[in-house]
Amino acid sequence: MEEDILEYDVAIVGGGPAGLATAIKLKQLAAKNGTELSVCLLEKAAEIGGHILSGAVMDPIALTELIPDWQAQGAPLSVPVTEDQYLYLTETGATKLPNFLVPASMNNHGNYIISLGNVCRWLGNIAESLGVEIFPGFAAADVWRNDAGAVIGVCTGEMGRSKNGAEKGDFVPSVKIAAKQTILAEGCRGHLGKKVIDYFHLDDGKDPQTYSLGIKELWEVRPEAHQQGLVIHTAGWPLPSDTYGGSFIYHGENNQVAIGFVTGLGYKNPYLSPYDEFQRFKHHPEITKLLEGGRRISYGARAITSGGLQSLPKLSFPGGVLVGDDAGFLNVSRIKGSHAAIKSGMLAAEAVFDLIVAGDANQAIAYEAAFESSWLKEELHQSRNFKAWLSKNVLWGSVLAGLELKLFKGKVPWTLHNKLPDHLKTAPSSLYSPISYPKPDGKISFDKPSSVYLSGTNHEEDQPIHLRLRRPTEAISVNYVKFASPEQRYCPAGVYEVLEDERAQPYLQINAQNCLHCKTCDIKDPGQNIDWTTPEGSGGPNYPNM
Template identity: 45%
Template sequence: MMKLGVLRRYMSSVAATPRVKDFVDLCVVGAGPAGLTAAIKFKQLDTENKYRVVVLEKAGDIGSHTLSGMILEPRAMLELFPDFKEECLGNKAENGVMLDPVVADQFKLLTKTGSVPLPLTPGLTNEGKNYVGSLSTVVRWLGEKAEELGVELYTGVSVSDVIYNKSNTGVIGVATKDLGIDKNGKPKDSFERGLEFHSKQIVLAEGCHGSVTKEILKKFDLRKGKSNQTYGLGIKEVWEVKPENFKKGMVAHTMGYPLSADLYGGGFQYHFGENLVSVGLVTGLDYENPYVSPYQEFQKLKHHPFYADVLEGGKCIAYGARALNEGGYQAIPKLNFPGGVLVGASAGFMNVPKIKGTHTAMKSAMLAAESCYAEISKLPSFESILEEKGEENVDISEEPLLDLASYDNALRNSWVYEELYKVRNVRPSFNTKAGLFGGMMYSGIDTLLLNGKAPWTFKFNKSDAALTRPAKEFTPKNYPKPDGKLSFDILTSVSRTGTYHDDNEQCHLRVGPEQDLEAYARESYPMYKGVEQRFCPAGVYEFVEDESVEGGMTFKVNSQNCIHCKTCDIKAPTQEINWTVPEGGDGPKYTIT
């Protein structure tokens, strides 16, 4: 192993090598629904094609890192593309987009072996107005639309650094991660220095708990006066089921089993395409018991008759997992900072009672694009500046920065805020001692009778990590072994994600300030008895007995398994795991999720 001091000196010499700079008018980080929508809307307004818009995406292909249920509420999509239905729905779709009208809704409370029908809440009424399908295919379609408008899409590039102005008071750009650094920090033959993108405005659309967004939130204190954000872990499979078990356009949501009454969450099954069923479980990460395994809870869910009757005899063809923002209205941070804005899940616009966030994410991006264009259109394009001055004479590090309060104001006066405000108390109501049934009762009163007009707003006072309690206060959970038919071991599931990381690249999961895994094991294991290997849905973390070390336990990080869900960064009780971007193109390769 390279000694730490030598590694630091080497990395300092690499960092001293200047990156190549590129100047763009609008730089979007992340090519999910929000990022692509922001780019598209900006270019729709830029009718003279005057300004250069770049989207940077860490996935190797557009849509490869996009995971969702998904039920699409088309409100924002129709604002962006009025002809969307004619082009993308059902048998009319000739572009690979899998969307079908919802024709039936079910909402059930599951007991261990049975189920009780529950009245549909307004948010879970989808029949006749919403669409079910694959979000990754919708994102690929949005990517095609963006390119048609002249947006430059760069895939396989991970944004790792923020570029601040000379006074360190604002953002003037971002930089992509160096390629070809081996696990010991040495350059491989494939080494390439990252690129810098300097821009008039940076749009952060990284998705939930993005690494750059995390830095920006802290740097500019954008959560000041806001509730703590809370998260859920969504785990999902796509199955090809027997034709007799398939009900095209049917969607179902469940609560109760297998989750205990003190765990927030619920399951779903969505029927779409040709004999395809999305099945999944969302588990709130604010649970206290470190013996809980969201992955194992999901395996149990599939053996319940309500799910098993559909899946038996079918074939699991895809798997994925992703953290979700669940804090709602009261946890939305300030949306603008000097030089940039937050959109989509980077800010946290998920409507938890609806279990939907695509429509709100897209609308936030449209409003951000309108504010960006309103200000950027007053300025000359970088292309004209470069032609006049030459690239070597252009430096924006001391230029005045755009700080788009107009976007934050527009969002707070939009239907997005109105929608989220109405349901602001639903998710936190489940955090009371009344648990599942108390939360269900309050939610019914709040949504059906009060219509969200209660004169109070509940908050999340602690982080999900801080809520984790010592293992000695709980009894270990004994989860059943997988049968290989409906339930699977974790590595079999990971094999269905298409995940790839080079075994000989620097670990992107930073454990403590010195990457001292033995020290981490000494601190975490005695208190939480391996919570990391239970909250991770990809088998990344392991505790291994080792009598040769102090404490008798070592911590192993299988970073090549990582499917970029970000759960470790959110839930680790010691907050000593920092998820950073790996090399561009690494990670899962979702296709129909």
């Protein structure tokens, strides 16, 4: 039987804002130059936008560059920001930061409260209208390299294997996608991006990437509690002062409010649970008065790259490029990445297009140069120290980061560096006591099973498990013994449980069907023992309006 190979000029992995912007820009350039260019885009969700989760407040700067008439074309940016509030919380109180102290870069005037999933669905329609071939429900399981090591495409995952690896009646083999250039746009901690960065040593000489976990709920609140266009960010309680994090509350249309909590994954205490911190946060008096009498509509979680400029790897490699959060383009101080993702996709598309038209099989190094001279580089340079300051101490770190941005616009002669990856910052459980979290009340706070249900998560149960332990015995001998099995707490979906067998011996159970594809386990596991791989295509969450 001959191997299935599909050939394209460009293959894009990921249907988020970065991948779609790359595809659209490539087709725009081809039309402008009268050139034929075949472009395909693989998306592991059942539909474009199905796995997209973000706050989100969007700066339209890059979208305007990509599609100047986006308003006339019906882009789902319909709620302009009308007011910004920044609050510092104690357990029972809230102090509002005066607006004149807020750095201009953190002001959301001219931005829009959006559902990034809906924006991606709209971008997907535009990409298809331009001739991009989009394949939803097909996960890119691996990169395809030639004998010299250069990337020459990707391989889709097999479908229809049982848990023990046997072919079932609906078995579909892997398909190879050959491409002159491969664009990796998988989002934060992309599994192919991780492999490529490691294989080509793209992060040599860079700070280790750091991450945060964002957990989000969508609520329908009482009309009298709703203020369309209001944007609120908080810092402080309930996280300890040495743990980076905070919340966002975005008042959209139709009495809907997106409320979320971000926890930096560099925290030390293995007993800390980002999910339970979020549920506790909602019982703050300032938050409860918003949510009381409301209805929770949906739930989701996603890791976020937050290392900034110091952690950006090289952006190109033989045969392809990294765009969006696969590289780490996110402005932490603004809690925004969609505009950066779109811009990085546009810059990559221009470099890749010129390379292909010239018949050059080399690396798209022009992408690196284009980024260096772009407004995106300037913006990320301005905010490069923000997370580093706040990771030292949230209160005084906020003051120093604010002064740096407000008074100097980031133009200071120093750059703060991170020396350790997040997983190595986890301390032994012997140094801490377990945290007693309040029991969910089912009205404001909720347990993990009911939350996962709202995410629409679904995986075919009889398939090979996609969460793999590199060294299975270490789940107990190291994680359980030394760290009290923190995977039970950092996972926001209840995937990991420590149970006892018939001899009362502990063992780790992995409930892979609950997986939200947030990638936190791949990031935070102390021994980097958990490897997130792609499940069958279309498996995972199904996020509407997130």
